[in-house]
Amino acid sequence: MLRVGVLASGGGSNFEALVSDLRTPPLLATVVSLTCNVESAPVIERAHRLGVKCHVLSHRHAASREAFDTQLVDFLRTDNVNLVVLAGYMRLVSPVLLEAFPRAVINIHPSLLPDFKGLHAVRQALAAKVTTSGCTVHFVDAGMDTGQTIAQASVAVAPSDTEDSLASKIHQLEHQLLPRVVRTLAAERGVHADLQVSRT
Numbered sequence: 700m701l702r703v704g705v706l707a708s709g710g711g712s713n714f715e716a717l718v719s720d721l722r723t724p725p726l727l728a729t730v731v732s733l734t735c736n737v738e739s740a741p742v743i744e745r746a747h748r749l750g751v752k753c754h755v756l757s758h759r760h761a762a763s764r765e766a767f768d769t770q771l772v773d774f775l776r777t778d779n780v781n782l783v784v785l786a787g788y789m790r791l792v793s794p795v796l797l798e799a800f801p802r803a804v805i806n807i808h809p810s811l812l813p814d815f816k817g818l819h820a821v822r823q824a825l826a827a828k829v830t831t832s833g834c835t836v837h838f839v840d841a842g843m844d845t846g847q848t849i850a851q852a853s854v855a856v857a858p859s860d861t862e863d864s865l866a867s868k869i870h871q872l873e874h875q876l877l878p879r880v881v882r883t884l885a886a887e888r889g890v891h892a893d894l895q896v897s898r899t
């Protein structure tokens with residue numbers, strides 16, 4: 700069983716969708732913990748309601764990004780995590796995390812990457828007047844939304860779409876795509892050398 704650790708900073712709808720989906724057969728993966736860096740984030744309440752172990756680790760007191768990520772890695776190793784999922788995690792990760800979990804950190808982003816990286820991706824897509832948008836799950840590297848794409852899902856942008864309406868459509872897609880990718884990675888595990896986790 701693939702053991703998933705989720706990192707999130709906000710609402711947590713993707714976290715909840717992933718937890719719920721993975722609880723339905725076939726049971727290939729399980730979310731073992733949430734780590735949240737924002738003390739007031741609604742995702743924490745979702746974790747409590749769903750009975751998922753929750754670490755709250757504010758970055759405000761960390762001496763550096765590396766020091767913060769070292770604590771994160773400690774939590775993830777304690778939970779025996781072998782896939783790290785960033786689901787609305789609003790921080791760039793350092794090599795400390797990436798080297799601890801090589802090719803085993805993934806992120807979901809609300810655009811068809813490589814278009815519209817970074818913040819306000821939905822707003823960027825509307826401003827660019829695209830007729831199709833969507834979401835991307837990708838491996839995380841040291842850049843912002845630059846890692847290798849694993850899977851994408853797309854949706855038509857209507858002329859009447861606002862940032863809220865398009866974000867809502869993309870969220871629906873995300874709630875299906877992220878669990879699908881995690882299931883695929885879980886099924887490939889064992890034959891997928893990329894998904895080995897280094898333990899030092």
Ligand code: GRF
Nearest residue numbers: 710711712713787807808809
């Ligand atoms: C999602 O749109 C995700 O793509 C982005 O942050 C948002 C998180 O939404 N990285 P939620 O907190 O899962 O509802």
